[in-house]
Amino acid sequence: MFPSRLYPGDAVGVICPSHIAGEADYRKIAGSVENLGLRVKLGENIYKDTYGYLASEQERADDLNRMAADPEVKMVLFGGGMGAAEILPLIDYECIRRNPKIFASYSDGTFILSAVHAKTGLVTYYGLGAGEFRDLRYYDYTQFASHFFEGRRAEALKGGGNWRVLRPGACEGMLTGGYAAIFAMLLNTEYFSYDPFRKYILFLEDHVKFSGVAAVSVCISAVERNPFIENVGGLIFGCYADDVPGDLLRRLQRFGEKHGVPVVYTEDFGHGVRHSILPIGIKAELDTGKQTLGFLTGQ
Numbered sequence: 001m002f003p004s005r006l007y008p009g010d011a012v013g014v015i016c017p018s019h020i021a022g023e024a025d026y027r028k029i030a031g032s033v034e035n036l037g038l039r040v041k042l043g044e045n046i047y048k049d050t051y052g053y054l055a056s057e058q059e060r061a062d063d064l065n066r067m068a069a070d071p072e073v074k075m076v077l078f079g080g081g082m083g084a085a086e087i088l089p090l091i092d093y094e095c096i097r098r099n100p101k102i103f104a105s106y107s108d109g110t111f112i113l114s115a116v117h118a119k120t121g122l123v124t125y126y127g128l129g130a131g132e133f134r135d136l137r138y139y140d141y142t143q144f145a146s147h148f149f150e151g152r153r154a155e156a157l158k159g160g161g162n163w164r165v166l167r168p169g170a171c172e173g174m175l176t177g178g179y180a181a182i183f184a185m186l187l188n189t190e191y192f193s194y195d196p197f198r199k200y201i202l203f204l205e206d207h208v209k210f211s212g213v214a215a216v217s218v219c220i221s222a223v224e225r226n227p228f229i230e231n232v233g234g235l236i237f238g239c240y241a242d243d244v245p246g247d248l249l250r251r252l253q254r255f256g257e258k259h260g261v262p263v264v265y266t267e268d269f270g271h272g273v274r275h276s277i278l279p280i281g282i283k284a285e286l287d288t289g290k291q292t293l294g295f296l297t298g299q
Contacts, residue, residue, distance in 0.1 A: 001121045003074075003102045006148045008037040010074040013067030014130050015043035017060045018108040019081030023047060025134060032133040033077075036144075041073060054083045061090035064112070068095045075148065079129035080107025080179075088112070088191055093119035102148060105129045107271070110178030115191035117280045126178055126203070127269045127277040140275045147277050157236075157268050157276055159291025164265040166249060167256030170287040171233040172296065176280055177203035181211065184222035200231050201286050201293070203278050205238030205270035213247045216240070220255055234262045234286045236293065238270025262288045 006012075012033050014026070021042075030040040043063030048055035064087065067076045088111060096103075097120040104125040105113055113124040125147065132140050176194065177183055183204060186192035194200060202223070206216050223229060237252055249265060256263035264286070269276040283296040 001100055002123050003100045005150070006038065006074055006102070009039065011039040011041050011070070011072040012075045012077050013041045013043065013070065013073040014046070015060070015063040015067060015076065015078045016046040016055075016081075016130075017064060017078055017084040017087055017112060018054075019079065019083070020049050020054060021046040025131075028135075029130050029133040032136050038075075039072075041067070041070070043067070057086045057090060061087040065090075065092045065095065068092060068099060068101070071099070073101065075102035075104060077130050078105045078109055078112070079131040080105070080109055082108055084108045084111040085182075085185070088115045091115065091119075096120050096122060104148075104277070106269075106275070107179050108182065110182040111186070111191065113280055114176075114178060114183075114186050118191050118193040121281070123279045123281040125277050125279050128275045132275055137273065139273075143275060143277045147279075157266065157293040159264075159266065159268075162267065163288070163291045164244070164249060165288045165291075166253040166263040166265060167261065168288045169234070169262030170285070170289065171199065171201060171262055172283065172285045173199035173201040173231075173233040175203065175278055175282050175284050176200050177236075177278070178205075178280075180204040180206045180216055180219040184219040187222065187226045187228060194228055194231055196227075196231060198231065199233035200228075201234045201236065201284050202232050203236045203238065203269070206240060207271035208241040208245075209271070213245055213251065216248060217251050220251065224255070224258070229259065232259065232261060235264070236286065237263070237265045239267040239272030239274070240265075240270070242272075262286060264288055264291075 045055045045059035050056040
């Protein structure tokens, strides 16, 4: 199930399930979104610090559920931090199923994007959160426009010679993934689902400012120990550092060799400066020779 694309004048609901919003930051974010011809509705509880570090679970869930139920809101946009896992049991998934709209985030937002897709079948969008609108770069704008204004699903990533192909090959499968540690935590829960009769292209990312290579390896190992690994047909890993460590590249290469799947490292998504958007639940084709990840229209 795909949400409708955006049109001029549509409302974007901005919420904060994973952090406390700063008023100055969110004025910039709202202004940047409005410069695209959209309207912004801010969650009622985004500035609350009920727990000292976050608003309460119910306050944050209420913001999400109100945006889901609001017929004017066509997109729910939120950033990362820590804490989104707490609200998963409080989300009104039936409301989302009845009123499909764009859910876009990344990082800690992996929890919500995965849960919404698992519970409703709605395609959700990983890679670009609210924080990127503080200073919207041209690359990120083109990603936003192609996915949400133009509704194009022909192409996701083009390496242009910049990919690190760690195990060559080509594969087709449904896209799934997110922030590596969170994806690992979602396995074997009701908030992640997969069809055991389908292949998947897995995308993962982490960053040196959050995790060392050993910690990333633990997350990859958690995926390898899960039955889901039998359905992984390829792996794309996002930006980890300006100068990516050889230890990480070798770990990713070992993953590809062990499971017989193509593996690529790219700086085009993740916690770097480029934020490609990867839809969770869309069929795609990965070709390391052409350095492309293309979306396929047939699901």
